[in-house]
Amino acid sequence: MIMKKYSIFSLLRNSMSYHENWQKNWRSPDPKSEYDVIIVGGGGHGLATAYYLAKECGITNVAVIEKGWIGGGNTGRNTTIVRSNYLWDESAAIYEHAMKLWEGLSQELNYNVMFSQRGLLHLAHNVHDLQEIGRRGNAIHFNGIDSEFLTPAQVKEMVPLINLNCRYPVLGALLQRRGGNARHDAVAWGYARAADAMGVDIIQNCEVTGFNIENGVVKGVETTRGSIKGKKVGVVTAGHSGVMAEMAGFRLPIESFPLQAMVSEPLKPCINTVIMSGAVHVYISQSDKGELVVGAGSDNFVSYSQRGSFDMIDHIISPMVELFPFTSRLRMMRQWGGIVDVTIDRSPIVSKTPVENLYFNCGWGTGGFKCTPGSGHVFAHSLANGEMHPIAQPFSMNRFNTGALIDEGAAAAVAH
Amino acid sequence: MTQTNRLSSGGRVNRAKTVKFTFDGKTYEGFEGDTLSSALLANNVHLVGRSFKYHRPRGVLTAGSEEPNAIVQLGEGNRTEPNCRTPMVELYDGLKATAQNCWPSVNFDIGGINNKLSRFFPAGFYYKTFMWPKGMWEKYEHVIRASAGMGNAPSENDPDTYATKHVHCDVLVAGGGVSGLAAALTAGRTGARVILAEEHAEFGGQLLSDADATIDGKPAMEWVEATLAELRSMEEVTILPRTTVTAYYDHNFLSALERVTDHLGHGNGGDLPRQRFWQIRAKQVVLAQGAIERPMLFGDNDRPGVMLASAVRTYINRFGVLPGKNVVVFTNNDSAYATAIDAHKAGAKVTIVDIRENPAGAWVEKAKALSIQIHTNMAVIGTTGYRKVTGVDIMPLTADGKGVTGQSQRIDADIVAMSSGWNPMISLFSQGRGKLRYDEKLTSFVPDHCQWANISVGAGNGEFTLEGCLSQGLAAGSKAAQDAGFGDGVVPPTPAAPEDAQGDMRILWYIPSDRPLGRGRKHFHEFQNDSTVADIHLAEREGFVSVEHLKRYTTTGMGTDQGKTSNVNAIAIMSQIRDVKIPMVGTTTFRPPYTPLTFGAAAGHAVGELFLQKRKTAMHPTHEEMGAVYEDVGDWKRPRYFPKDGEDMHAAVQRECKQVRETVGMMDASTLGKIDIQGPDAAEFLNMIYTNAWLKLGVGKARYGLMCNEHGMVFDDGVTTRLGENHFHMTTTTGGAGRVANWLEEWLQTEWPEMKVYCTSVTEQWAVSSLNGPKSRELLAELTDIDLDPENFKFMEMREGHVAGVPARVYRISFTGEIAYEINVPHRYGKHVWDALIEAGKKYDLVLYGTESMHVLRAEKGFIIAGQDTDGSVTPMDLDMSWIVGKNKPDFLGRRSFARSDTSRPGRKQLVGILTEDPNVVLPEGAHVVETVKDRPPMDMLGHISSSYMSPNVGRSIAMGLIKDGFNRKGQTLSVPLMDGSVHKVTITDPIFFDKEGERTRG
């Protein structure tokens, strides 16, 4: 199928025919008996992997197998923060790789993913925070990534409604101007549409229930729609990765936690950047629809239910009101949760596994949306070449044996 | 003339009390007991807002919290509140409301152009455009954002207060209509603790809108009054009007929002909170939230004046307002006939358009008896008017209902009252993970089963007869109470409540019109976000078939009403397009809250000063007198420095640091974490927790320890003292106190439950004055009975005795490298001892110093601060502290990981001293060290500066940092480029800059 290009002209043209001639974004094919590569998990990362396999590696005999609907996992539930200002060189490399792909993604996919580089602030509320952003800001800068320090007055200028003199007064901030957010659903849909157009089969409502492994080599997957052969299998199932690993006969150093977020009712623009505060425990931005999008920390218990306790939501509301007193009279419109896959060092696993030809891409935890293009890109190349892409190498699961952890959590204490 | 639409009698408003209010700058009158909706309608104001996307004129659709259209900005200044649903706003004198999402006014809105251009803006159009030229999105976005959004956020602080309340109850009844009241009654009679929550100001639900209903032969409202009176007399029953149960979480934990004083008008709440947020743990829950009427999906069904039939009836009966004179009732069922009859009785000219071929039965007969004209088998194909509906066009339906045929005729109408059936309100049930069942007869989803203890009753359970509601309510109340341990489960007989039976309905989810779908007319199923039936077709066409995709692509159900009036219709349309049964399409997950929840209420008291307690030490009042400047460390306020006459931080710190090493200094060390550890296995436990050996530590002796996590990475440190054979006193960093306490408990509870060890946090029990400096011994001697002779009281020992007359534990430990004593006294004596030391210290030139000098002094000695010089990636060996790792211990936390190849590899980042070429340059902490400076980033970095100060005692700047292969680089010259482009040359050194041999400490 030839993908008809979206443009202002196609929109006008289709308006004349009452929008009756738009084509499907993706087909709903029956699974073939065999694929070169099977991607398990139709989230952003899985779909991006399929896209880059087809686009850059010339491998189009690819299936993305999704147990529900594409983008229905964390991809469609996250607070959409995109940034690349990570402390460690290894992290900076992969997130900046993603950032560069974000910067042309709408055009590349011919789908407006609404990537909005409206800037992202990390607030510092105490001396320790200042030291942290000081170090990270420098590290990022000398990794060639944009970073700026702001004084409290400059913060106020960017975010007029902030209460600088809150319980832990704002002492400064780290700004990444290229940071911001994007429309999460559009990312999944855009990748799916473009991948489908190159021949990738996107198979929804099909759950992988097991792997066919012979002599330590994966041969395909068992699904609710029968068994499907695959020369290589890439598993990209986020919160369910532990379950998938168990099916394949090994364990992952991953725990799955509910992570929650909420939105307010829609408002006229009042917050124009993304603001994150570790000390006051809240992060916030405003969607294009006008909702304040506010994220919580992960729940304290492990779970696979895509919802969380009220407790966690409760614990971000007063911090939000403290930092942004204007929100007191506003209202929460919706809260929800996703299941995040958290590794010991809070960095992802993009890796070969003990099973040959079986690859895992997971452990993105609370912050993988921003890396969707980068993760898909390096994973696709790794699958295609049989060797991990250099940017992915540090994220091998072997690091848990060697101790070469990339501990963003402990160092920076910022997760998203 | 005011209140042109007010009936001369009837309704539950207080006509004796006129209330003045303004809408969009114009003043109107209403009555006490009105809502903003009813008062606007009484004044024949129908145009109250503009829709989200097309800026179409919109009016009141409903009479409840499901309102998607009539949403206004309430109040002004610091009390302004966006997105208020007018049916839920009780009228008060001086109320000011303004229309939203329109400019310059709701009557003439520039954004209305969007409607003209709407053909270019189908669902999801934004995904297809605004991509060129590249990099322009933020510009487009700016415009899009300005036209999206709804109300305006206040820009000033909220002057009101809120409360939160946590309660337990036996039976929570959500909804105070007839079934909820009945349930509360039987539950209450058993003596159970019952909470009855009703969203509206008045109890009675649908009965409030029904003038004819009877119970036991009397007007139904009499039964409501009597029931309420009985409930009020019950001690264990809490009756909460204006209270919406907002969410149903696991284990029967529910939340509710009580609007305590909103109805009194802004600022008239007195001492009462504006709203109260309830968090309720209920043994049993009775869900009695009723049902919501469905709109009909006909052409241009969104014009102001098009309302739900039941809402029209509510305005007539409950508020004495007839919203229009020419009422067209458009229905597929009998329930709307009641509206037709009541409107007729109220004096309107009423026409019924019924899509059924041969409606029959008592209701139809009643309408006919009143000579109300009934058009059967007819569809409303479109409406006329713009800011207000002026008429409808109707046409006969084809036999299969998929099209219209024959002649269309126009009927004048200023109100279209529509009904396409009812949806039980299952949101709470579904939030509580209840499973739903599709009821073919009701054509709606009803509660099926749920893992938590709840019972759904009444209309919310798909029961639409009055008697049925009564009987379900009465039964549920006794059952819930009995299951909660109250009463015997006996159910009283159901009182008689005769009604005329209702006939069947005819389901046409989409009402066809004379034009093909999507051409010219708009069939809205989701009003607020402007989503039409054509949009659902488009979504399907483009592959957005799953309900969740449908919702996200068309934004159906994403408005402030969360799809209360739209979800089922949208699902049904999708099922038709896909030609599958409705349950096959599925429902989207209902997410809390049921109606939007005020953030301020959820925050409750935890705002401003009460947001998070400021922890202060016992000595704080004296710090205040001494003019301390504070620093936030964890939740503590710690003195950072004590400036003297206009000194800045630098000057104060230089003075403090110098004087500590010359005479004596004193610091408040009370904030350090302190954990009392007891039990026969305490020593063994510490041996596992710390990297060094603890078994042989003598009683009265102290030892410094490092704690590592499982990866062998340092995460806290401190001095721990053996107070007795089985008794230790542990200290931790200030910020790490809570984390360490949890850490100890986690290991004890999950991994080593066999160990007999008990940990108690005693951080706040002890106030600690830390004396440091050559004269500290002499000073302390003035106030203590403890023998301070260095032969008897050695470094790293503890003695008990008295200081300044109060019992004290004195630890001879030092973080400055000077002779030092940490004087621990019970909290209540802290200030007394501190003050006494200040007084006695005068003759020794005692200087008070804060955390900043403490940092400098310890850095002069090369002592680390865990969390500053370590970052979770640093082993003891990386800190050049191999001496603290017990080589002979069989096990301890982190030991295994030291053997891992990366953890044991040479060349890791290691802690070293760093000296700038220019001794006056103090490098910024966080700056990075490189071997080769390039013109511009990226550059390969070797590590960073973790601590950096001007040291008065070394006489130059000093720094520490974590540098790759640092130990082997000592003596090397490297560079530190700064972000401003400057570069500083540095030399890698040993990190001990002062008194390398450590003689001063032991002196």
Ligand SMILES: Cc1cc2nc3c(=O)[nH]c(=O)nc-3n(C[C@H](O)[C@H](O)[C@H](O)COP(=O)(O)OP(=O)(O)OC[C@H]3O[C@@H](n4cnc5c(N)ncnc54)[C@H](O)[C@@H]3O)c2cc1C
């Ligand atoms: C509340 C919340 C807020 C967040 N905020 C941010 C943020 O601001 N910024 C950021 O960068 N990240 C954020 N994240 C994290 C981010 O959402 C995730 O890291 C990222 O979306 C993961 O994408 P994914 O494609 O790997 O996983 P997912 O989108 O979860 O996709 C995995 C897919 O695998 C499917 N699957 C699972 N098991 C099977 C099976 N057996 N067979 C077939 N299919 C299966 C699932 O149905 C799912 O669709 C947040 C997450 C949450 C929950």
